[in-house]
Amino acid sequence: MKNKGYNRSSTGHESQIEPAPIILIVEDDEGLNQLINKNLQRAGFFTESVLNASDAIARAAEDRDMIMLLDYALADITCREVIETLTERRRMVPFIIMTGRGDEKTAVEMMKLGARDYIVKDQDFIGILPRVVKRVAGELDKEKRLFMAEEALRQSDARYRELFDAMKSGVVVLDSVDDGKDFVFKEFNRGGENIEKVKREDVIGMSVTEIFPGAKEFGIFDVFQRVWRTGKPEFFPAAIYKDRRNPGSWRENYVYKLPSGEIVAVYNDITERKLAEEKVEKAYKDLKETHARLMESQAQLIQSEKLRTAGMMAAGIAHELNNPLMGIINFAQYCLKHTSGDDRRHPILQDIEQETKKCIDIVQGLLTLSHMKQEGEKTYTNGSCATVIDRALKLLAYRIDMEDVTVTFHIEGEIPEIWMETSEIQQVCLNLLSNSLDALKDSGRKKIDIGIRRSVEFVEITIADTGCGISPENMQKIFDPFFTTKPVGQGTGLGLSVSRSIIEEHGGNISCESEPDIETRFKVLLPIKRKGEGI
Amino acid sequence: MSKKILVIDDNEAVRKSFILALEPTGYKVDVAESGEKGIEKVRNTRYDLIYLDLKMPGLDGIETLREIRKIDKDVAVYIITAYHDIFLDKIKNATADGLVFEIFRKPIYSDRIVSITKGVLDGTTEHKYH
Ligand SMILES: Nc1ncnc2c1ncn2[C@@H]1O[C@H](COP(=O)(O)OP(=O)(O)OP(=O)(O)O)[C@@H](O)[C@H]1O
Numbered sequence: 001m002k003n004k005g006y007n008r009s010s011t012g013h014e015s016q017i018e019p020a021p022i023i024l025i026v027e028d029d030e031g032l033n034q035l036i037n038k039n040l041q042r043a044g045f046f047t048e049s050v051l052n053a054s055d056a057i058a059r060a061a062e063d064r065d066m067i068m069l070l071d072y073a074l075a076d077i078t079c080r081e082v083i084e085t086l087t088e089r090r091r092m093v094p095f096i097i098m099t100g101r102g103d104e105k106t107a108v109e110m111m112k113l114g115a116r117d118y119i120v121k122d123q124d125f126i127g128i129l130p131r132v133v134k135r136v137a138g139e140l141d142k143e144k145r146l147f148m149a150e151e152a153l154r155q156s157d158a159r160y161r162e163l164f165d166a167m168k169s170g171v172v173v174l175d176s177v178d179d180g181k182d183f184v185f186k187e188f189n190r191g192g193e194n195i196e197k198v199k200r201e202d203v204i205g206m207s208v209t210e211i212f213p214g215a216k217e218f219g220i221f222d223v224f225q226r227v228w229r230t231g232k233p234e235f236f237p238a239a240i241y242k243d244r245r246n247p248g249s250w251r252e253n254y255v256y257k258l259p260s261g262e263i264v265a266v267y268n269d270i271t272e273r274k275l276a277e278e279k280v281e282k283a284y285k286d287l288k289e290t291h292a293r294l295m296e297s298q299a300q301l302i303q304s305e306k307l308r309t310a311g312m313m314a315a316g317i318a319h320e321l322n323n324p325l326m327g328i329i330n331f332a333q334y335c336l337k338h339t340s341g342d343d344r345r346h347p348i349l350q351d352i353e354q355e356t357k358k359c360i361d362i363v364q365g366l367l368t369l370s371h372m373k374q375e376g377e378k379t380y381t382n383g384s385c386a387t388v389i390d391r392a393l394k395l396l397a398y399r400i401d402m403e404d405v406t407v408t409f410h411i412e413g414e415i416p417e418i419w420m421e422t423s424e425i426q427q428v429c430l431n432l433l434s435n436s437l438d439a440l441k442d443s444g445r446k447k448i449d450i451g452i453r454r455s456v457e458f459v460e461i462t463i464a465d466t467g468c469g470i471s472p473e474n475m476q477k478i479f480d481p482f483f484t485t486k487p488v489g490q491g492t493g494l495g496l497s498v499s500r501s502i503i504e505e506h507g508g509n510i511s512c513e514s515e516p517d518i519e520t521r522f523k524v525l526l527p528i529k530r531k532g533e534g535i
Numbered sequence: 536m537s538k539k540i541l542v543i544d545d546n547e548a549v550r551k552s553f554i555l556a557l558e559p560t561g562y563k564v565d566v567a568e569s570g571e572k573g574i575e576k577v578r579n580t581r582y583d584l585i586y587l588d589l590k591m592p593g594l595d596g597i598e599t600l601r602e603i604r605k606i607d608k609d610v611a612v613y614i615i616t617a618y619h620d621i622f623l624d625k626i627k628n629a630t631a632d633g634l635v636f637e638i639f640r641k642p643i644y645s646d647r648i649v650s651i652t653k654g655v656l657d658g659t660t661e662h663k664y665h
């Protein structure tokens with residue numbers, strides 16, 4: 001007994017509305033049943049009719065959307081049993097009770113059973129029935145929509161919850177307390193739990209300063225307050241967060257304000273990334289250092305190779321010269337002894353003696369140089385800086401003279417001897433003096449001033465010239481191996497780098513200051529105490 | 536009897552230097568131009584002081600010294616050299632073997648030759664402070 005004459009009473013804008021419920025009329029009085037049926041159909045309902053309770057149960061058990069219009073006084077079983085049977089079968093069918101007895105008691109009983117409404121069968125009840133059914137149908141429809149909306153909300157909530165929790169980033173929702181003096185946790189996702197190793201339930205409702213005592217020092221607290229006040233999102237770049245629970249980890253925060261006034265912080269622990277970055281950085285630095293050391297040792301190798309060849313020649317020559325020089329000086333001294341002071345030849349012989357001594361000094365200088373040793377066979381001795389500089393000057397005497405350079409050399413007070421590899425320190429002095437001579441080539445005023453003085457636990461040697469000087473941008477490079485401003489063939493750029501390694505090996509230090517054309521000053525500090533000796 | 540000095544050096548200028556420098560002292564100075572000749576002289580004469588060069592053709596200074604010590608283990612020997620690095624090991628060995636000698640660096644001036652010599656021969660201790 002189906003009727004398709006039903007017009008959807010929808011307002012039209014909801015396209016997804018469920019089909020209207022079937023009105024199942026359960027009334028054992030056939031005539032009345034038909035009457036009701038007709039009336040409801042006329043009012044636009046789908047209707048079905050049954051005449052007894054068992055048919056009603058069978059129909060109602062079908063999974064269809066329906067409203068039962070149930071007669072209270074059925075012949076076979078009571079309407080209560082119908083409802084209970086359906087409830088047992090987990091079938092909740094909304095129903096309206098029609099009753100002949102209009103007493104309160106029945107009404108209460110029925111409402112308790114879950115009736116949507118009840119209607120008393122009086123003379124005009126047929127007339128008002130459609131209105132009652134319509135209202136119940138309307139209510140049901142509303143409930144259903146509400147349920148669907150709630151369901152949709154629940155689903156979307158669950159979806160966002162899932163999203164919220166599945167994020168690797170920590171997400172925290174905060175509400176301000178005391179006008180932004182502190183913030184309490186409203187939400188805390190699994191990402192946050194994992195990062196912080198705390199439980200959500202231990203955090204919710206607590207304040208930021210309680211859970212993250214390091215937040216103020218870390219700086220994020222200020223950001224929270226600012227964002228809360230201005231509403232402007234802020235990115236808080238990578239920084240180290242620390243407190244008594246957390247020995248220090250890198251955090252990166254993005255903070256914004258919700259329309260609700262709550263603050264959201266989305267953050268990441270990037271400690272691992274930072275550590276990896278640091279490792280890469282360190283590896284790079286090590287590599288650079290190794291490279292620099294390599295360059296330096298290569299430079300030293302070249303320099304020492306150059307020196308070795310030159311040194312071997314010098315040693316050979318010096319050895320050959322030593323014997324004749326010993327002869328010359330002794331012959332001259334013999335003659336001096338046997339020539340009276342009045343003799344015109346006496347001063348000439350003295351000259352011979354003096355000049356020969358100079359030759360001997362040069363030869364000694366060359367010999368010292370040729371003794372430049374390999375690591376391990378260096379021979380350290382106590383030596384005088386003045387002597388070393390003297391020797392270097394003698395080796396350069398020809399150039400100094402030819403190039404018309406005035407050299408002054410002053411020694412301030414008592415200078416203690418120094419534990420050194422003489423030949424190497426002499427090499428340093430030679431390098432510095434040669435550089436000065438090169439720098440003076442085109443200068444109007446050609447002066448080199450050498451000084452030695454004691455400076456606490458060091459002997460300080462300064463070599464200053466009035467030459468062209470060093471520009472600030474070159475200043476940082478002059479100690480680099482192979483850095484030279486001299487034409488090809490005239491400078492290898494090794495002098496200063498080798499000098500520096502020699503000085504540092506002696507536990508000393510070399511530095512430079514330059515004011516072009518006024519003064520360029522190299523300062524060498526050599527420790528008086530030998531390496532390893534206590535203070 | 537005047538004291539006797541022997542100078543063993545392959546270089547004539549050096550030998551002459553000693554002769555000239557020591558002339559006023561009255562000591563007797565013999566010279567030899569090689570280790571072999573020097574040893575020969577030591578065999579025949581008793582010297583009070585020997586100046587010995589290190590680098591010589593034939594027997595070098597240390598080898599010569601070993602031979603001399605076999606003949607005369609008391610005579611004072613002064614090794615004079617310009618450049619003793621290449622002999623460093625030999626010198627060390629000689630010291631380890633108990634050969635006694637002193638080393639001076641060439642060149643040596645007249646007054647120094649005289650003072651060393653007098654120090655050794657007349658018992659002054661100047662040579663200890665070289
Ligand atoms: N006294 C100085 N006055 C001006 N410039 C100097 C002076 N000393 C060094 N420099 C500058 O520093 C550079 C490097 O000096 P360094 O001694 O290392 O190498 P070089 O003199 O060029 O070559 P090398 O010493 O190997 O022959 C020089 O080329 C020069 O530009």
Ligand SMILES: [Mg+2]
Nearest residue numbers: 431435495496
């Ligand atoms: Mg240079």
